[in-house]
Amino acid sequence: MRKLVAAGNWKMNTTLDSAGALASDLAKKVQQESSVEVILCPPFPYLTTVKEKVSGSSIKIGGQNCYHETEGAFTGETSVGMLQDIGCDWVILGHSERRHVMGETDADINKKTVAALEKGLGVILCVGELLEERQANKTNEVLQTQMEGGLSGVSAEALKNVIIAYEPVWAIGTGVTASTEEAESAHDFLRKWLTSNYNADVAESTRILYGGSVKPDNAEELMSQPNVDGALVGGASLKADSFGGIIDAAVKLSQG
Numbered sequence: 001m002r003k004l005v006a007a008g009n010w011k012m013n014t015t016l017d018s019a020g021a022l023a024s025d026l027a028k029k030v031q032q033e034s035s036v037e038v039i040l041c042p043p044f045p046y047l048t049t050v051k052e053k054v055s056g057s058s059i060k061i062g063g064q065n066c067y068h069e070t071e072g073a074f075t076g077e078t079s080v081g082m083l084q085d086i087g088c089d090w091v092i093l094g095h096s097e098r099r100h101v102m103g104e105t106d107a108d109i110n111k112k113t114v115a116a117l118e119k120g121l122g123v124i125l126c127v128g129e130l131l132e133e134r135q136a137n138k139t140n141e142v143l144q145t146q147m148e149g150g151l152s153g154v155s156a157e158a159l160k161n162v163i164i165a166y167e168p169v170w171a172i173g174t175g176v177t178a179s180t181e182e183a184e185s186a187h188d189f190l191r192k193w194l195t196s197n198y199n200a201d202v203a204e205s206t207r208i209l210y211g212g213s214v215k216p217d218n219a220e221e222l223m224s225q226p227n228v229d230g231a232l233v234g235g236a237s238l239k240a241d242s243f244g245g246i247i248d249a250a251v252k253l254s255q256g
């Protein structure tokens with residue numbers, strides 16, 4: 001069975017104090033839980049503090065973005081090596097806010113993905129359709145384009161260090177969650193894409209997370225779908241109680 005993932009994307013939220021307190025509370029809760037992989041992605045300035053607070057627990061940390069160049073005159077950017085330097089195991093790439101607010105293209109996301117994987121930094125690659133794309137029955141087409149674009153040149157071996165996150169844009173921060181059927185259908189499409197573009201083993205072992213208004217009260221149902229291997233959580237990851245509830249749901253399913 002694929003190990004379930006509970007990943008918190010804090011986006012541009014928290015303060016130094018609240019980030020540290022949240023990380024400490026979660027570290028106390030998670031301790032050395034090995035049945036679920038818990039990943040926290042705080043804002044860049046708080047990564048080091050969060051890393052310190054979770055030391056001694058099994059929680060991993062990740063960046064919310066990175067740049068593909070290794071160093072140089074790229075004001076405001078953060079390299080893969082810098083993330084690794086401060087103890088990140090993961091980076092979120094292709095988040096819909098990067099795509100639709102910052103204008104990142106599949107080609108940009110691909111360069112970052114390749115750069116991260118070359119250095120051994122794990123990638124949580126986000127894909128997902130806009131509401132108008134879903135309404136025009138273009139969901140699978142969009143997912144296919146984003147998978148092909150994002151993973152261009154990525155080998156089956158490198159893909160072992162990739163988690164896919166299906167995040168329908170219309171479900172992010174809206175309180176509207178994809179139904180279990182909608183989530184499962186998109187995840188099934190993504191797994192089939194992995195089978196045809198890589199192989200059955202890769203498709204079987206790659207984790208595909210759902211993201212979009214995941215809360216403690218819908219997490220268990222979503223994660224119990226055969227092709228949903230965990231959650232990438234925004235708003236509900238900002239409180240230890242609610243993210244803790246989502247972690248509990250994942251632990252319960254893993255042990256069940």
Ligand SMILES: O=C(CO)COP(=O)(O)O
Nearest residue numbers: 009172173212213234235
């Ligand atoms: O974008 C998300 C995680 O990356 C989801 O955000 P919400 O859980 O706030 O909908």
